[in-house]
């Protein structure tokens with residue numbers, strides 16, 4: 620059954636929160652608009668001379684409000700990256716409509732940023748110049764982009780490393796630089812594809828803390844792919860669980876816990892463990908067959 624409102628036509632389970640208010644930094648409660656929406660989306664990759672290819676993802680229906688952080692989890696190959704690539708305009712939907720930041724996605728959308736597991740820093744550029752690259756392409760004046768890059772590097776705890784080259788930084792620092800580069804474009808919407816999966820457990824937690832703080836303080840909207848169930852609970856307002864291929868959303872879990880801006884504290888809460896347990900059940904972690 621679907622619910623219809625002037626803004627969305629999506630599954631009832633997914634919209635039941637959509638008209639609710641969310642807490643903004645400082646405790647203000649503001650009603651928020653939908654920033655990311657998938658309506659009846661499917662995607663297939665037809666090969667040459669192939670009329671009909673099987674769907675990789677199908678019947679994707681969900682809405683994410685401004686300022687929400689939503690994680691996407693699911694078995695390997697279920698189409699999580701494909702979904703994100705449709706959100707960021709890298710892939711077009713085979714059927715259905717993808718809306719981001721108030722417009723239908725038909726190519727790259729302004730004010731949307733993408734961050735991947737690989738930092739993709741250019742080895743021949745200093746860290747500062749790497750952070751400036753998107754602004755250079757967008758023709759932001761030199762003095763302005765230098766100031767923004769310095770500010771972002773400071774916010775990402777890399778002040779003093781502006782003139783270093785990527786090879787002179789640790790993996791965690793490089794990923795911080797990639798985050799600074801992503802945030803320098805002042806995106807409203809972030810698509811994050813396992814941005815911390817290559818980092819060690821402790822560095823990962825520190826970076827999660829920084830990201831959570833930034834997303835919360837600046838009211839960014841984020842859709843975040845992860846295989847780390849604790850990370851999903853620590854960082855998100857909601858978690859969308861996908862089935863195996865053809866991937867579709869089988870469950871939406873609201874993370875009804877405090878400290879979305881402080882994942883280190885949230886991890887310690889008694890409510891965190893049961894939520895991780897529920898996700899393990901949904902993904903059949905530990906069931907015979909899932910171990911191979």
Ligand SMILES: Nc1ncnc2c1ncn2[C@@H]1O[C@H](COP(=O)(O)OP(=O)(O)OP(=O)(O)O)[C@@H](O)[C@H]1O
Nearest residue numbers: 664675693694695696697698699700701702846864
């Ligand atoms: N450009 C493409 N052309 C053809 N097939 C593709 C393309 N991109 C993705 N696929 C296929 O879509 C399926 C889903 O891939 P996708 O990377 O979206 O899954 P995923 O859930 O992100 O996987 P993982 O968790 O392992 O990263 C795979 O079978 C993949 O081969």
